[in-house]
Amino acid sequence: MHDPRTWITTPITADLLRGALDVERTERGLLPHRLPGWARAQFSDPQLARAESQPAGVRLVFRTRATALELDTVPTKTVYAGVPARPDGVYDLLVDGRLTGQGSVAGGDTLTVDIATRTAERRPGPAGTLRFDGLPDRLKDVEIWLPYNETTELVALRTDAPVEPAPDRGRKVWLHHGSSISHGSDAASPTTTWPAVAAALGDVELINLGLGGSALLDPFTARTLRDTPADLISIKIGINLVNHDLMRLRAFTPAVHGFLDTIREGHPGTPLLVVSPILCPIVEDTPGPSTLDLAALGAGRVLVRATGDPADRASGKLTLGVIRDELARIVDQRAADDPNLHYLDGRNLYGEADATALPLPDQLHPDAATHQHIARRFATHAFAAPGPFAP
The missing domain is CATH 2.60.120.260 (Galactose-binding domain-like)
Structure with missing residues (x-):
């Protein structure tokens, strides 16, 4: 017509x-x-x-x-x-x-x-x-x-x-970096990814640097964060490093320090929140690499499984448990000289009780309802008083 x-x-x-x-x-x-x-x-x-x-x-x-x-x-x-x-x-x-x-x-x-x-x-x-x-x-x-x-x-x-x-509403800019879950994974729509929902709850302007499969402590990502104007910054790191089996603990620790050092070159006093991974049972204590379960795929289901050996943690292989412990230690060490640096254990966003009520459909990514759940938890921890992003 x-x-x-x-x-x-x-x-x-x-x-x-x-x-x-x-x-x-x-x-x-x-x-x-x-x-x-x-x-x-x-x-x-x-x-x-x-x-x-x-x-x-x-x-x-x-x-x-x-x-x-x-x-x-x-x-x-x-x-x-x-x-x-x-x-x-x-x-x-x-x-x-x-x-x-x-x-x-x-x-x-x-x-x-x-x-x-x-x-x-x-x-x-x-x-x-x-x-x-x-x-x-x-x-x-x-x-x-x-x-x-x-x-x-x-x-x-x-x-x-x-x-x-449209005119600038004068809202604070929240710059967030993370993995596929921050990117959106299986959210229902672009405004219902957990960062988008959390930004709406916090009344802030979102710049989402969630990069599916690519939150790997790359120096160029750190420099991008450094050079991007922002009032609030969060980085959620860990799961991609395990799933790619990318580095050992010896490389992880200085890489995190270097990533934070680079961000601080451009944002010396900006509230900076380091968030460890949410609960993901398949890689809590088992290293990567992670891969699609071909047997499940043959039956029409998409499932992810970890292929590493838990015993290899002794030689420095990374698991989510290892990463959380080290991130908490690094932030605690640096916070003595950086009072605007904060840490949030990702299991406060999605933990054991949540995994029972809202299981990860492919054993790695949350569904649409879980994005909403994670967003509300993040907004409570970060944007509400006395959180690091509270007004």
Whole structure:
């Protein structure tokens, strides 16, 4: 059916985006990134490239009287060979801070990843259109949160009234770094990842540097945190190091010190919260590497298992228990000279009782309900008095 309304096309520029640290102009549009170009150039790991280009916490923010809008995008949908396909990513529409609509974009590129061979094949596809109608006919602030699990090229924004950048509300900026759970894992939508929910509860602006599979104490990530303006900073580290079997305790301890030293070069007095991993029974006392359970996969279930030997802890292999003990010790040691450095045991966010009530479906990642649970716990510990992020 022909749409008789007059559409206004607004160029999508960086001043309409929040939560992105860099933007790339492509042949098709604007691609938000969560790591700057210089950092991306230092290590071309495909998993890191996918994670940082998936716009967790990134949103278009503008002010308008429009009652209808359309957003053309080219999503990249990642498919893992042999793993059941996941539904399309979700876009959340907020009007004056309230969730008003949700939608998905069909089409786009498809990236098929073969975990066994560590290869990937990309198949290009067409742009798709997200549309929202029936918005209130008044001046309002609109946010379109992009899917946390689909790399998204922004092609065109159309509205039936002019658009201007939304004013800065003067809220504190919370910069958070973590693993796939912080990235979003199996949350229901971009505004329901635990960092997004916690940011709403704390009334802060979120910059989410949750990088699925890639919270690995990389120096370029520390320098990115150092160079990003923020009022509050948290880093949640540990689970990826175990699952990749990346380093031993001898390397872990100075790497954590170096990571914190780098952040403090740019944020010497900013409240900085170090968060250890939530409970994950398969790697509490068993080292990695962790891998998909092929027998379960053959039966149509996605489960993760740890393949290490618990006896190897004696030679310095990392487990979550080892990491929590060492992070607590490091923060306690440094806090004598750094009163704005704080520690939170991740089991206060999700512990043994929670694992019974809200088990991890694949033995590694929380489900949508558990994201909400973790967010409320974090907001209580961090944003409420006497927490480190309390006003």
